[in-house]
Amino acid sequence: MKMIPVPKLTPRHKELLGFVKDSWTKLAASAACSAVVAAMTAAMAYLVKPAVEKIFEQKNPRMLMLIPAAVLAVFIIKGLAAYGSGYLLNFVGQDIIMRLRNRLYGHMQDLPLSFFQREKTGDLMSRITNDVNIISAMFTSAITGSIRDCFTIIGLVSVTFFLIPKLAIYAFVIFPVAGIPIFQFGRKVRRVRRGTQEAVADMNSFLHETLSGNKIVKAFGMEDHEKKRFAQKSRRIFRLEMKETRVKVMSSPLMEFLGGVGIAFIIWYGGHQVIRGAYTFGTFMSFLTAVGFMYEPLKKLSKLNNAVQRGLAAVDRIFDILERESDIVNPPDPVSIPPGAHRIHFENVDFKYDATLVLKNINLEVAPGEIIALVGVSGGGKTSLVNLVPRFYDVTAGRILIDGIDIRQTRVEDLRRQIAIVTQEPILFNDTARNNIAYGNPNATEQQIIQAARAAYAEEFIRGFPRGFDTPIGELGSRLSGGQKQRICIARALLKDAPVLILDEATSSLDSESEALVQKALENLMQGRTTFVIAHRLSTIGYAHRIIVVANGRIVEEGRHDELLARRGEYYKLYLMQFGNNFSPGMTPVSN
Ligand SMILES: Nc1ncnc2c1ncn2[C@@H]1O[C@H](COP(=O)(O)OP(=O)(O)OP(=O)(O)O)[C@@H](O)[C@H]1O
Ligand SMILES: [Mg+2]
Known part of the structure; x- marks a missing residue:
């Protein structure tokens, strides 16, 4: 027995x-x-x-x-x-x-x-x-x-x-x-x-997707399909529960x-x-x-x-x-990053998410206070490249230096404190407009918050909310437009006031008029800060000191606008696509 x-x-x-x-x-x-x-x-x-x-x-x-x-x-x-x-x-x-x-x-x-x-x-x-x-x-x-x-x-x-x-x-x-x-x-x-x-757990993640993405479900007429899929998942739980019950x-x-x-x-x-x-x-x-x-x-x-x-x-x-361990860890003897504007240096950087290389042999030196514009076709690797700077991911090969220090030699918190980011998708929390702007800056004064909102051209519409700066963003639901969300995110980055700025399509959801306004605020902000700007619209990068063209995981061209146009390479092609044939090679980008 x-x-x-x-x-x-x-x-x-x-x-x-x-x-x-x-x-x-x-x-x-x-x-x-x-x-x-x-x-x-x-x-x-x-x-x-x-x-x-x-x-x-x-x-x-x-x-x-x-x-x-x-x-x-x-x-x-x-x-x-x-x-x-x-x-x-x-x-x-x-x-x-x-x-x-x-x-x-x-x-x-x-x-x-x-x-x-x-x-x-x-x-x-x-x-x-x-x-x-x-x-x-x-x-x-x-x-x-x-x-x-x-x-x-x-x-x-x-x-x-x-x-x-x-x-x-x-x-x-x-x-x-x-x-x-x-x-x-x-x-x-x-x-x-x-x-x-x-x-x-599977049902929960299904619910999360189909409820938060309900707009797409409706737009594509998939209600019945999702009902059926949900019923299948329900049924599976029912069967398993009954098996246990027996x-x-x-x-x-x-x-x-x-x-x-x-x-x-x-x-x-x-x-x-x-x-x-x-x-x-x-x-x-x-x-x-x-x-x-x-x-x-x-x-x-x-x-x-x-x-x-x-x-x-x-x-x-x-x-x-x-038991899962983070691979982004602090070194045993972290080196501290000196204050002030920073020099960022990519040295023979390769990077892959899973199997295939997404970035190949990137060499790029950005001087303190320099504004670098990254352009290139979708999927080229621009976001992946800037994601490496705050160590959202670590490089697969090569290294990235901040003021000559390998970023893996510094404390992650220290490094990230140096960087303000506006991400490609605006992310806001279910908190008041004020707290969303002050996120990460608990000591920000009322004055600073309002100033940041003003500089991002967000003050006016925030004041129009039922309770102004105290309105919970969640309460507004989807009443916030894409551009409004983006401007709150910009205000949040402005308030952080960090020496390195990363703007990933920060103004992509704005119309030309508000873009021109926000652009000015951003340009003021970029003064004296090491900045990476990713932009699809070439018209918005006129102020950049240098333009980097990223394609297929490589830096294929770099230089100033007119230099790049004269070269008649990738940048020229991008430019043609956006502005058609009616331009003279010497003209500067339209900056409204
Ligand atoms: N989290 C991820 N896991 C695996 N692969 C990814 C991930 N994010 C991006 N990729 C892949 O890496 C490549 C570069 O993507 P990336 O987002 O850097 O491009 P991008 O230049 O920013 O494009 P876009 O202009 O559309 O934003 C793409 O082939 C993409 O499929
Ligand atoms: Mg991107």
């Missing part, structure tokens, strides 16, 4: 138990309370004996007063102890969950951008909410509750041994046998459970049947003994009561395994993330 399989303790579980260690005083206190509960339950069972013997058989009037009083006292003590142990156990459980959740979120925040581009947002959310809650259930209801149940059973078993030792021995060989199928069920539940949790609901009737066998045996054997006069009727009743009291805690314990298996499946999903 197989041994009862005990879940193997992996390093992950040990680490989780490390969380428990920190709360050991509370855990010990609650264990003490649980012991009191167990002792009182055992006392209750035991009191049946004197009650039957002294009151019903001997009809002792003093005991008629004393025993009910004792019962009352036992219940009061048991109630207080149950409250204490329940409160403390849940406190410990919830505390562990809170710390685990914070640790998970904290860890995710420290993972590199590549992690977030690979994983689905909905799936990650599901781990922090759904999976952590499953562990919470394991701790609060199962593991913690089971401490009390175990104590109670030990107490009751002691009582039965004290009363009729021989019968107790017979009766309790049955229980371990009962445990075997229950543990087998548990293993199966755990396997199914992991599948269910993955299915739930196993779970079987364990309870099985327990009851085994319990019934035990009780029948006790009545048969105990009855014999009482009839023979070996034991009193009171002793027998007390024994039977103790066995009866065992039913509840045993039933709970049998469910413990299911809950633990579910919990362990969730633990795995959480540790899959916790």
